Amino acid sequence: MRDPQMNHTKQRPDGRSASAGGGAATAAPPPAPARARRRPASRQWAAWAFLAPVTLYLVVFYAYPLYRNVDLSLRHYTVRSFVQGNAPFTGLKNYETVFDDPTFGPALMHTVVFTTVCLFFQYAIGLALAVFFHQNFRLSATLRALFLVPWLLPLIVSASTWSWMLNSDSGIVNSVLHTVGIGPVNWLTSPDWSLTSVIIANIWIGVPFNLVVLYSGLQSIPGSLYEAAALDGAGAWRRFWSVTFPLLRPVSAITLLLGLVYTLKVFDIIWIMTKGGPAGSSTTFATWSYQLGFGNLLPAFGPGAAVGNLLVVAALAFGLVYLRVQRKQALS
Amino acid sequence: MTTPPLIPSRRRGTWGKSTAGVVLTAVMLFPVYWMINVSFTRDQDMRKSPPGLFPLHGTLTGYRTVLDEQLPYLGTSLVVALGTVVLTVALSAPAGYALAQLRPRGGGVLGFVLLAAQMIPGIIMAMGFYAVYLSLGLLQSVPGLIVADSTLAVPFAVLIFTAFMSGIPGELLQAATMDGAGTWRTFRSIVLPMSRNAVVTVSLFAFLWSWSDFVFAGTLVNGGAHQPITLGIYHYIGNNNQEWNAIMATAVVASLPAAVILVLAQRYIAAGVSAGAVKD
Numbered sequence: 001m002r003d004p005q006m007n008h009t010k011q012r013p014d015g016r017s018a019s020a021g022g023g024a025a026t027a028a029p030p031p032a033p034a035r036a037r038r039r040p041a042s043r044q045w046a047a048w049a050f051l052a053p054v055t056l057y058l059v060v061f062y063a064y065p066l067y068r069n070v071d072l073s074l075r076h077y078t079v080r081s082f083v084q085g086n087a088p089f090t091g092l093k094n095y096e097t098v099f100d101d102p103t104f105g106p107a108l109m110h111t112v113v114f115t116t117v118c119l120f121f122q123y124a125i126g127l128a129l130a131v132f133f134h135q136n137f138r139l140s141a142t143l144r145a146l147f148l149v150p151w152l153l154p155l156i157v158s159a160s161t162w163s164w165m166l167n168s169d170s171g172i173v174n175s176v177l178h179t180v181g182i183g184p185v186n187w188l189t190s191p192d193w194s195l196t197s198v199i200i201a202n203i204w205i206g207v208p209f210n211l212v213v214l215y216s217g218l219q220s221i222p223g224s225l226y227e228a229a230a231l232d233g234a235g236a237w238r239r240f241w242s243v244t245f246p247l248l249r250p251v252s253a254i255t256l257l258l259g260l261v262y263t264l265k266v267f268d269i270i271w272i273m274t275k276g277g278p279a280g281s282s283t284t285f286a287t288w289s290y291q292l293g294f295g296n297l298l299p300a301f302g303p304g305a306a307v308g309n310l311l312v313v314a315a316l317a318f319g320l321v322y323l324r325v326q327r328k329q330a331l332s
Numbered sequence: 333m334t335t336p337p338l339i340p341s342r343r344r345g346t347w348g349k350s351t352a353g354v355v356l357t358a359v360m361l362f363p364v365y366w367m368i369n370v371s372f373t374r375d376q377d378m379r380k381s382p383p384g385l386f387p388l389h390g391t392l393t394g395y396r397t398v399l400d401e402q403l404p405y406l407g408t409s410l411v412v413a414l415g416t417v418v419l420t421v422a423l424s425a426p427a428g429y430a431l432a433q434l435r436p437r438g439g440g441v442l443g444f445v446l447l448a449a450q451m452i453p454g455i456i457m458a459m460g461f462y463a464v465y466l467s468l469g470l471l472q473s474v475p476g477l478i479v480a481d482s483t484l485a486v487p488f489a490v491l492i493f494t495a496f497m498s499g500i501p502g503e504l505l506q507a508a509t510m511d512g513a514g515t516w517r518t519f520r521s522i523v524l525p526m527s528r529n530a531v532v533t534v535s536l537f538a539f540l541w542s543w544s545d546f547v548f549a550g551t552l553v554n555g556g557a558h559q560p561i562t563l564g565i566y567h568y569i570g571n572n573n574q575e576w577n578a579i580m581a582t583a584v585v586a587s588l589p590a591a592v593i594l595v596l597a598q599r600y601i602a603a604g605v606s607a608g609a610v611k612d
Contacts, residue, residue, distance in 0.1 A: 043434055043515075044436050046434060046515040046516075047430040047434035050426040050427060050430035050434065050519070051427050051430045051439070051442060053423050053426065053427070054424060054426075054446075054486065054490060055442065057423055057486065058442075058445060058449065061480075061482075061483055062449050064460070065456075065459075065463070065464055066452065066456070066460055067460075068460045068463040068464055129356065132352075135349055137347075137349035139350045140349075143354065143356075145594065146360075146594075148594060148602070149364055149590070150361075150364070151605075152593065152594060152601070153544075154543065154544035154562055154586055154587065156544070156546050156562045156583075156586070157367070158363070160565060160569055161367040161580070161583060162363060164579075164580070165363060165366055169379065169381075170380075170381070170383060172366060172383050178382070179382070204363065207360070209605060212605045213605065265453030267453070267547060272569070289455055289456070289459075290458075294462075294551060304459065305459060308453070308455065308456040308459055311453050312453065312456050315451045315452065315453055316448060316451055316452070320448075323444070323447055323448070
């Protein structure tokens with residue numbers, strides 16, 4: 001299912017270098033390839049020489065920071081011991097602190113709500129737009145490209161633009177609501193609305209990704225199926241539910257699972273727009289973790305790292321499901 | 333009862349669909365328009381009710397502020413983003429070649445680890461980097477930020493290079509070996525030049541992600557001598573600054589790379605999104 005998408009990047013090598021290589025092939029003595037194949041050991045060495053930089057990089061810049069994070073979460077750190085590095089080992093104490101914290105329940109709740117609502121709308125809107133643009137009308141390619149803009153913008157740009165649009169007194173959103181007779185909503189400053197606000201902004205950012213991936217999924221559905229359905233008298237709505245939707249299931253699964261992993265870790269948008277507030281009303285695990293570690297005058301590195309590790313476990317768990325699904329699809 | 337022929341009905345609706353498409357795009361891009369509009373709005377009109385839909389009395393004050401205050405930030409962002417591109421390509425192109433063509437034992441595991449690495453939340457990486465950099469004295473340093481930002485792109489880049497380089501015919505590389513070229517020579521003179529498109533895709537994404545990075549910058553170089561533009565904007569907002577035209581003008585300038593890339597290299601972006609399907 002993913003192969004047709006890959007083909008965009010997998011360009012055929014250009015003719016010039018290919019023919020040059022071909023010429024070399026005829027000039028070379030024939031037994032050479034057999035000899036090359038009989039020397040797997042040197043090839044192994046060469047391969048790992050090419051992989052060495054990235055492997056070292058993974059160990060130093062992924063594994064070690066992750067290890068430091070686990071270590072942080074198992075010790076009692078203060079600012080002084082953070083610098084000196086002699087914090088006492090306290091086992092799972094930090095995790096207990098986190099579980100008993102009154103923020104835990106709401107943060108879990110917000111993370112679940114934020115993730116599911118964002119995923120649902122990003123997917124639904126992305127799919128509707130993908131089906132719409134798949135009709136290939138005039139301008140459709142250009143407009144589809146323009147839809148990428150929200151996804152390409154730096155998150156701080158999107159977040160600050162939305163902050164100003166949702167400003168209680170001078171924001172365009174409240175001004176428009178006012179003209180239809182709805183009173184001012186304190187989007188970012190009221191605990192009732194802050195989570196909704198960051199969800200709206202995040203949906204806006206996520207729609208383009210869903211649109212692009214689902215659109216390339218639609219392209220791999222053979223047009224003859226639609227013609228057959230149309231001949232059988234199926235209307236557009238019926239064609240969508242009996243042809244498009246079922247055949248898009250593999251791509252949908254991939255899109256949603258990836259979306260899940262990436263929505264779980266959304267931090268920038270929430271932090272810039274509300275800092276998780278007011279009164280923790282838009283705090284998710286991601287912002288809570290950062291709040292504990294960096295957001296206060298007295299950093300709580302240990303509990304911060306503990307929350308972060310819970311998030312890592314959740315993200316990796318769903319990530320593994322994603323990889324499984326993807327592998328299964330590649331095999332079938 | 334006859335079914336109406338498919339093709340004519342499609343063509344009949346095409347103008348209506350184009351119009352609907354334009355309207356949908358306009359709705360989607362309204363926040364972008366609003367950012368530009370506000371960036372030209374005068375201070376005294378900023379809190380006008382209702383807000384002006386067009387910058388009728390447009391001003392360049394905001395952009396003047398950007399020129400006065402934000403150029404160092406933009407410079408840092410440029411250096412960091414370019415550094416990230418170089419580091420990312422240098423690390424991942426050889427890795428992609430090895431995974432795609434040399435296929436060593438254990439390569440699959442490495443590929444798997446790279447995929448899993450993309451799933452780790454950025455703030456977790458940032459906290460880990462903070463702890464490591466603190467002991468190494470690398471906080472507030474540009475090279476430190478470049479290395480941290482490259483973690484945003486390296487797994488994706490290896491994936492793209494691997495996918496692309498497995499499309500290079502093996503006979504071609506064998507021919508080079510027969511001509512006496514070593515693995516490195518083959519990589520340098522054949523594989524890399526043929527992978528130009530992959531290099532472009534990877535560079536674009538590495539540049540954009542590094543340019544847009546806020547988490548690493550906010551954690552690792554906040555308050556330092558060299559801060560990127562994302563922190564420039566963040567400090568503007570954080571200081572309870574009311575000059576929204578200056579904030580939005582900075583945002584517009586910070587969006588320029590994305591705009592340029594969209595206009596000049598859109599096909600690489602769309603291809604990268606679908607092929608990697610990595611970032612949301």
